[in-house]
Amino acid sequence: xxxxxxxxxxxxxxxxxxxxxxxxxxxxxxxxxxxxxxxxxxxxxxxxxxxxxxxxxxxxxxxxxxxxxxxxxxxxxxxxxxxxxxxxxxxxxxxxxxxxxxxxxxxxxxxxxxxxxxxxxxxxxxxxxxxxxxxxxxxxxxxxxxxxxxxxxxxxxxxxxxxxxxxxxxxxxxxxxxxxxxxxxxxxxxxxxxxxxxxxxxxxxxxxxxxxxxxxxxxxxxxxxxxxxxxxxxxxxxxxxxxxxxxxxxxxxxxxxxxxxxxxxxxxxxxxxxxxxxxxxxxxxxxxxxxxxxxxxxxxxxxxxxxxxxxxxxxxxxxxxxxxxxxxxxxxxxxxxxxxxxxxxxxxxxxxxxxxxxxxxxxxxxxxxxxxxxxxxxxxxxxxxxxxxxxxxxxxxxxxxxxxxxxxxxxxxxxxxxxxxxxxxxxxxxxxxxxxxxxxxxxxxxxxxxxxxxxxxxxxxxxxxxxxxxxxxxxxxxxxxxxxxxxxxxxxxx
Amino acid sequence: xxxxxxxxxxxxxxxxxxxxxxxxxxxxxxxxxxxxxxxxxxxxxxxxxxxxxxxxxxxxxxxxxxxxxxxxxxxxxxxxxxxxxxxxxxxxxxxxxxxxxxxxxxxxxxxxxxxxxxxxxxxxxxxxxxxxxxxxxxxxxxxxxxxxxxxxxxxxxxxxxxxxxxxxxxxxxxxxxxxxxxxxxxxxxxxxxxxxxxxxxxxxxxxxxxxxxxxxxxxxxxxxxxxxxxxxxxxxxxxxxxxxxxxxxxxxxxxxxxxxxxxxxxxxxxxxxxxxxxxxxxxxxxxxxxxxxxxxxxxxxxxxxxxxxxxxxxxxxxxxxxxxxxxxxxxxxxxxxxxxxxxxxxxxxxxxxxxxxxxxxxxxxxxxxxxxxxxxxxxxxxxxxxxxxxxxxxxxxxxxxxxxxxxxxxxxxxxxxxxxxxxxxxxxxxxxxxxxxxxxxxxxxxxxxxxxxxxxxxxxxxxxxxxxxxxxxxxxxxxxxxxxxxxxxxxxxxxxxxxxxxx
Numbered sequence: 001x002x003x004x005x006x007x008x009x010x011x012x013x014x015x016x017x018x019x020x021x022x023x024x025x026x027x028x029x030x031x032x033x034x035x036x037x038x039x040x041x042x043x044x045x046x047x048x049x050x051x052x053x054x055x056x057x058x059x060x061x062x063x064x065x066x067x068x069x070x071x072x073x074x075x076x077x078x079x080x081x082x083x084x085x086x087x088x089x090x091x092x093x094x095x096x097x098x099x100x101x102x103x104x105x106x107x108x109x110x111x112x113x114x115x116x117x118x119x120x121x122x123x124x125x126x127x128x129x130x131x132x133x134x135x136x137x138x139x140x141x142x143x144x145x146x147x148x149x150x151x152x153x154x155x156x157x158x159x160x161x162x163x164x165x166x167x168x169x170x171x172x173x174x175x176x177x178x179x180x181x182x183x184x185x186x187x188x189x190x191x192x193x194x195x196x197x198x199x200x201x202x203x204x205x206x207x208x209x210x211x212x213x214x215x216x217x218x219x220x221x222x223x224x225x226x227x228x229x230x231x232x233x234x235x236x237x238x239x240x241x242x243x244x245x246x247x248x249x250x251x252x253x254x255x256x257x258x259x260x261x262x263x264x265x266x267x268x269x270x271x272x273x274x275x276x277x278x279x280x281x282x283x284x285x286x287x288x289x290x291x292x293x294x295x296x297x298x299x300x301x302x303x304x305x306x307x308x309x310x311x312x313x314x315x316x317x318x319x320x321x322x323x324x325x326x327x328x329x330x331x332x333x334x335x336x337x338x339x340x341x342x343x344x345x346x347x348x349x350x351x352x353x354x355x356x357x358x359x360x361x362x363x364x365x366x367x368x369x370x371x372x373x374x375x376x377x378x379x380x381x382x383x384x385x386x387x388x389x390x391x392x393x394x395x396x397x398x399x400x401x402x403x404x405x406x407x408x409x410x411x412x413x414x415x416x417x418x419x420x421x422x423x424x425x426x427x428x429x430x431x432x433x434x435x436x437x438x439x440x441x442x443x444x445x446x447x448x449x450x451x452x453x454x455x456x457x458x459x460x461x462x463x464x465x466x467x468x469x470x471x472x473x474x475x476x477x478x479x480x481x482x483x484x485x486x487x488x489x490x491x492x493x494x
Numbered sequence: 495x496x497x498x499x500x501x502x503x504x505x506x507x508x509x510x511x512x513x514x515x516x517x518x519x520x521x522x523x524x525x526x527x528x529x530x531x532x533x534x535x536x537x538x539x540x541x542x543x544x545x546x547x548x549x550x551x552x553x554x555x556x557x558x559x560x561x562x563x564x565x566x567x568x569x570x571x572x573x574x575x576x577x578x579x580x581x582x583x584x585x586x587x588x589x590x591x592x593x594x595x596x597x598x599x600x601x602x603x604x605x606x607x608x609x610x611x612x613x614x615x616x617x618x619x620x621x622x623x624x625x626x627x628x629x630x631x632x633x634x635x636x637x638x639x640x641x642x643x644x645x646x647x648x649x650x651x652x653x654x655x656x657x658x659x660x661x662x663x664x665x666x667x668x669x670x671x672x673x674x675x676x677x678x679x680x681x682x683x684x685x686x687x688x689x690x691x692x693x694x695x696x697x698x699x700x701x702x703x704x705x706x707x708x709x710x711x712x713x714x715x716x717x718x719x720x721x722x723x724x725x726x727x728x729x730x731x732x733x734x735x736x737x738x739x740x741x742x743x744x745x746x747x748x749x750x751x752x753x754x755x756x757x758x759x760x761x762x763x764x765x766x767x768x769x770x771x772x773x774x775x776x777x778x779x780x781x782x783x784x785x786x787x788x789x790x791x792x793x794x795x796x797x798x799x800x801x802x803x804x805x806x807x808x809x810x811x812x813x814x815x816x817x818x819x820x821x822x823x824x825x826x827x828x829x830x831x832x833x834x835x836x837x838x839x840x841x842x843x844x845x846x847x848x849x850x851x852x853x854x855x856x857x858x859x860x861x862x863x864x865x866x867x868x869x870x871x872x873x874x875x876x877x878x879x880x881x882x883x884x885x886x887x888x889x890x891x892x893x894x895x896x897x898x899x900x901x902x903x904x905x906x907x908x909x910x911x912x913x914x915x916x917x918x919x920x921x922x923x924x925x926x927x928x929x930x931x932x933x934x935x936x937x938x939x940x941x942x943x944x945x946x947x948x949x950x951x952x953x954x955x956x957x958x959x960x961x962x963x964x965x966x967x968x969x970x971x972x973x974x975x976x977x978x979x980x981x982x983x984x985x986x987x988x989x990x991x992x993x994x995x996x997x
Contacts, residue, residue, distance in 0.1 A: 082550075101549065103548070207550065207551070214789045215788035243552050244554050245790075331593060334547070335549075346587075373784075375783075
C-alpha cells in the first residue's frame with residue numbers, strides 16, 4: 001500500500017481509470033497514512049469516511065462506464081480555510097472552533113464534482129496569518145523535512161498553507177488546496193520541496209473561503225509535480241457569479257497545454273530581487289534556474305521592478321486593513337465562540353470573545369489594520385499603500401514589454417526551525433518578500449522545487465507570469481522540473 | 495426667501511436645515527443577497543448566508559437596486575456617476591452581522607441634483623424654491639434589535655439587514671419647518687412616481703436624519719457663518735421632521751442666548767414629548783474607518799444601461815402638473831392636488847380618458863368636469879357612505895357613465911350623486927339605476943310646458959308683478975316648477991320655457 005501513497009494526481013487518476021487499482025484502495029492507503037502521521041499535526045480533522053465515500057462513487061461510476069472527472073479517485077487534503085458542508089471549518093482559530101458550515105465553498109465543490117475525495121481539513125496559520133504555521137490554535141505543523149545534522153529539531157513547513165505543504169511532502173496526501181494572500185502557497189511549497197501555484201486573482205472563486213484580505217486572497221493547488229498542479233488548478237478554477245471579483249473567462253486546459261519547450265520565450269531576471277540577507281544557496285539555485293530555462297530554449301533578460309522594496313511594507317498595511325474589517329464578523333453573536341462574562345453587556349461580550357478567540361498574530365494584524373484605517377492615518381498609510389500597490393503592478397506591466405515570465409527565488413532562505421522567528425514578527429514577515437509583489441499585482445506565480453541546500457533542505461524557484469497566463473508559468477515550471485530532477489523526499493520519522 | 499424666524503431675547507434667528515433621507519429601494523431582493531425584502535415577515539426568515547455574515551460569504555450587487563438609484567437620480571435632474579464604488583463603514587453592533595455596513599462614501603452613484611418645492615402662501619413659502627441635493631448613495635440597512643422579548647436578553651431580527659437604502663442628502667437649503675416638510679413630501683412624491691421607493695413612512699421605508707443649526711438672518715459670510723449643527727436621527731414622519739426642527743431651533747437659540755454653545759452631536763427624537771435628546775457627541779463619535787470594499791469591484795455603468803433607465807422614467811410630478819395646467823386647463827390648485835399622489839393621478843387619467851371617449855369630446859374639454867368630480871363630488875359621496883361604500887365599485891366606467899348622463903342633461907347633479915351612492919353600495923350599472931330608480935330628469939319640453947302652464951295659472955298675481963318689472967320672481971317660478979316635478983326637471987329646459995312664456 002505504501003506504493004499508492006507515492007503516486008501523484010495524474011498517476012492515481014489514470015491508474016483508477018485504467019483499473020490498475022480502485023479508488024477505494026487509494027483512499028484507504030492515504031487514510032492509513034494520515035492516521036500514521038499524526039505527529040506532523042498536518043490535519044485538524046481527518047475525514048476518512050468522506051474519502052471513502054468519494055472513492056466508492058468513482059469506482060461505481062467507472063464500473064457503470066460513466067465518464068470520470070479530472071480528479072476522479074484522487075483523495076486530497078483541504079486547507080481548513082475552505083468551508084465544507086457538515087465538516088468543522090475553523091481557519092485554525094479558537095473563535096471558529098466547532099463551527100460546522102451548512103454550505104460548501106465553490107472551489108471545494110468544484111473538486112468534489114471532478115471526482116476528488118477529502119482526506120481531512122488541513123492545519124494552517126490562524127486565519128492564514130503567518131509564514132511558519134505556528135499561529136494555529138491547534139498547534140504548529142511539523143515539516144517532514146529535517147536539517148541534516150540538526151537532530152530531531154522540528155522544522156517549519158512554511159505558512160500559511162503549512163498543513164498542505166507538510167501533507168503533500170510527507171506523501172500522506174497526493175495534493176492539497178492552498179490559499180495565497182502574500183505567499184501562503186508558494187513559500188510553504190518552497191520549504192517542503194513541492195509545487196504550488198497561485199493563479200491570477202479571480203481565477204478561483206473566493207466564495208466559501210474564510211476571508212483574510214479579500215483583494216489578495218487566491219486559492220490554488222499544491223502537489224508534487226507541475227503537471228499535477230495543472231490538472232488540479234483546472235478543476236478548481238472557473239467563473240462564479242457568487243464572487244463579484246471572479247474572472248469571467250474560460251478556463252484553458254492547462255494540463256493539455258503543458259510544454260517545456262521555451263523557444264522564443266523571454267525570461268526576466270529582476271535585479272531588485274538580489275537582496276541583502278538572501279542565502280548563498282538561494283542565489284545559487286537562482287543561477288541554476290536561469291541555466292535550466294536557457295537550456296529549454298528561453299532567452300534570459302535582465303529586467304527592473306523598481307518598486308519591489310516597497311511591496312512588503314505596502315502589503316503589511318493593505319492586508320491587515322482588510323483583515324481588520326473581514327474579521328469583524330467574529331463577534332460571538334451568531335456562531336463560533338461566545339464569551340459572555342457574568343453581567344456583561346454587548347461591548348464586554350465582544351471584547352471577551354475576541355480576546356479569547358483570536359491568537360496573538362491575528363490580534364496584531366487586526367490592530368495594525370484598525371490603526372492604518374483610522375481617521376488621521378488613513379491617507380498616510382492605507383492610501384499611500386494603495387498607491388504603492390499600483391506602482392508595483394505597473395512595474396510588472398512594464399516588465400512584460402521585455403519578457404514573458406519572471407524567474408526569482410521563492411523565499412530568501414530555506415525552512416527554519418520551529419520557534420526561531422516567533423518572537424520577531426518582522427523577521428517572519430520578511431519570508432514573503434519575494435512572494436508579495438505578485439500578490440499585490442494579482443498575477444499568477446508558482447514555486448517549483450529546485451534543489452536541496454547544504455543542510456539537506458529544499459529550495460524553491462518562483463515563476464511569475466502575465467495576468468491570465470498560468471500556462472506560461474506552468475510551462476516554465478515544467479522546464480525547471482524536468483531539468484532539476486528533484487527526487488529528494490523526506491525520511492519517514494513519524 | 496423664507497421669513498420664518500425664531501424670536502429670541504436678543505433678536506431674530508434664522509434656521510438652517512439639511513436633510514438626509516433614507517429611502518428603502520423597491521426591490522424584491524436585498525442589495526447584495528437574494529433574500530426577500532417583504533415587510534412584516536416572521537423574524538429571521540428572510541436572511542441569507544450573506545446577510546448573516548457567515549464565514550466566506552460574499553456580496554454580489556443587485557442590479558435592480560442600482561437601476562432604481564440611477565432612475566431616482568435622473569428624476570432629480572442629478573449627475574449620474576458612471577463610476578462609483580462601495581466602501582465599508584466599520585462599527586460593531588449586534589444588528590450589523592458583518593461588522594461593517596457597505597455604503598458609498600468616496601464615490602456615490604448619484605451626484606448633484608435638485609428638486610423644487612412649490613409656493614404655499616399659507617405655509618409661509620411665498621414662491622417656488624429650488625432645494626439642492628448633494629448626492630444619493632446606496633447602502634445596506636441594518637437589522638433590528640428587540641429589547642422587550644426577554645427579561646435579560648435582547649433579540650436580533652436580521653430580516654431588514656442588507657435591504658437596499660438610498661441615502662438622499664440635501665444641501666442646507668431649507669429655512670423653515672414648512673420648507674423641510676414640503677421637501678420631504680415632494681421627495682416622497684418623486685420616489686413614488688419613479689417607483690424606486692414606496693414612501694411608506696410608518697413601515698420605515700422612508701426616514702430622515704434632520705440637521706438643524708441657527709444663525710442671525712442675512713447673507714452667509716465670515717462674520718455670519720452657518721451655526722454648529724445637530725443631527726437628529728431616524729425621524730419617520732413629515733410632522734415629526736417639522737417638530738424636530740422647531741424644537742431643535744428653539745433649544746439652540748435658548749442655549750446660545752443663555753451663554754452656551756451648540757455642540758455638534760447626534761440626537762434622538764421622542765415623539766411622545768416632541769423633544770430631542772442627546773445620543774452621542776462628536777467626541778464619542780465612531781471612527782468608521784471607511785475604506786473601499788475589497789469584495790466588490792467598482793460599479794461602472796454603461797451608456798445602454800443609463801439609456802434604459804432614462805427611457806423607463808415616467809412623466810414626473812412637475813411636468814405632469816404643468817401639463818395639467820397648460821394643456822388640460824386645470825386650476826393650479828386642482829393640478830397640484832391631482833398630481834401629488836400616484837394613485838390620484840392614475841385614477842384621474844383613467845377616468846378622464848374614459849369620460850372623453852364616452853362624451854366623444856377631447857380630454858381638454860371635459861378635464862375640469864372630471865377634475866371637479868374626482869376631487870370633490872366623488873370623494874364626498876365616498877366619505878358620506880363610510881363603510882357602506884365598496885371602493886371596488888368605483889370603476890372608471892361607472893363614473894364616466896354618470897358624467898356622460900349628466901353632460902347629456904339626462905340627470906341632474908343631485909341625481910348624479912344619488913346614482914353614484916347606489917353604485918358604490920351595490921356595483922349596479924349607473925344607466926340601469928337611473929332608469930329603475932327614477933333618477934332621471936325630465937327634459938321633454940311638452941311635459942315641462944304643461945307643468946309651467948299650471949304654475950303660472952295658479953300664480954297669476956305673481957305673473958302680473960313679474961311683468962310689472964319684478965324680475966326676481968323668475969326664481970320663484972323655477973322653484974315652483976321644480977317642486978311640482980319633484981326636482982326631476984332639467985333646469986335648462988325649465989329656464990328656457992319659462993322665459994318664453996313670461997316673454
